[in-house]
Amino acid sequence: MQEFLIEMLECPICHGELIWKINHRIENRIEEAEAVCKNCSAVYPVQKGIGIFLTPDLQRNDFWEQVGSQLAQFLQKNPLIEKKLMDTPLNELNPTDQNFRASILEERGKYFLAKATIDVALSKTYTQEYLKCFNSQIDYLIAQLSSFDAPIVDLASGRVEFAEIILGKLNQAVVITDFSPRILYRNRKWLEFFDLYDKVSLLAFDARRTPFKDGAVEVMTTNLGLANIEKPGNITLELRRIISGKFFAISFFFQENDEENTKIIKKFGMDKFLFKHSALEAFRSAGWKVKIKNMMIGKASPTPKGEIIEEGALDALPVNNTRLEWGVLTAQ
Numbered sequence: 001m002q003e004f005l006i007e008m009l010e011c012p013i014c015h016g017e018l019i020w021k022i023n024h025r026i027e028n029r030i031e032e033a034e035a036v037c038k039n040c041s042a043v044y045p046v047q048k049g050i051g052i053f054l055t056p057d058l059q060r061n062d063f064w065e066q067v068g069s070q071l072a073q074f075l076q077k078n079p080l081i082e083k084k085l086m087d088t089p090l091n092e093l094n095p096t097d098q099n100f101r102a103s104i105l106e107e108r109g110k111y112f113l114a115k116a117t118i119d120v121a122l123s124k125t126y127t128q129e130y131l132k133c134f135n136s137q138i139d140y141l142i143a144q145l146s147s148f149d150a151p152i153v154d155l156a157s158g159r160v161e162f163a164e165i166i167l168g169k170l171n172q173a174v175v176i177t178d179f180s181p182r183i184l185y186r187n188r189k190w191l192e193f194f195d196l197y198d199k200v201s202l203l204a205f206d207a208r209r210t211p212f213k214d215g216a217v218e219v220m221t222t223n224l225g226l227a228n229i230e231k232p233g234n235i236t237l238e239l240r241r242i243i244s245g246k247f248f249a250i251s252f253f254f255q256e257n258d259e260e261n262t263k264i265i266k267k268f269g270m271d272k273f274l275f276k277h278s279a280l281e282a283f284r285s286a287g288w289k290v291k292i293k294n295m296m297i298g299k300a301s302p303t304p305k306g307e308i309i310e311e312g313a314l315d316a317l318p319v320n321n322t323r324l325e326w327g328v329l330t331a332q
Helices: 001-009 063-077 081-089 093-109 111-125 127-146 161-169 183-193 235-242 259-267 276-285
Strands: 018-026 029-037 043-047 050-051 150-156 175-177 200-204 216-222 243-253 292-299 322-331
Touching: 001 018, 050 183, 063 081, 063 093, 081 093, 081 292, 093 111, 127 161, 127 216, 127 235, 127 243, 127 292, 127 322, 161 175, 161 183, 161 216, 175 183, 183 200, 216 235, 235 243, 235 276, 243 276, 276 292
Parallel strands: 050 200, 150 175, 150 216, 175 200, 216 243
Antiparallel strands: 018 029, 029 043, 043 050, 243 322, 292 322
């Protein structure tokens, strides 16, 4: 993490001041350190350049850890399946198996091949309307971000697809965040390989309890991240506390009369940010002025199951063909 973040951070538990002991830095980048809360004595390490500000009281499922471990264990137990997955010509694999191959290539450090494989898989994984809507939101948001000079904090960055685009197109520093240190370390190696790491800081925290001081963030983004935050609670209040400028969320919304998808969404408690009305209400009730810009509608289909890795899946939704309403939720 870069040193400028020290002035923006506080204890996520009690909001106390942090006392920093920096053990290793490279120029303006902190590689190994320890931050201790002056008030409650909680300790937050910086390891391998990743500031870790997770609190023990909030339960969370590390999806990236689970998927990575399960895939590795499965292939270790089934070497013939791994051989078939890696030796079959790429264009003969279905898109889900192509994505699994990309994950293996990445784990082996073959980043160019992994990226090329992901690019091939993407066009077959999603409908053309889905990709058109998604790419339009990316272009719209990049244009909005170009007017800011402050660091861009990207919430729930996941596998860093959007942050990678920001870094390629804009000049601002980018703070990449997730609650999984594993995925953040993966992101560091990926961005270093593609020479995009210079302007990046990495922070691990739970979006429901962030380590930022009141009003410390001028601009925050998320790419389809809101709906993936488990048990979001009053997250819109937390975002309002820390953001002094604007919050941009690339989003899609299901129709509430889409009974089959609605049933699954509500079963897993994901309805707050996957329906337009409830998403807008969540922000308005927290005191935000909120609009959805660049709205579009496009067809979406379930992502296919794997064939070599049988029943392997990428996305839980949608469960049937549907039409999604896309836009950039803009709050200030």
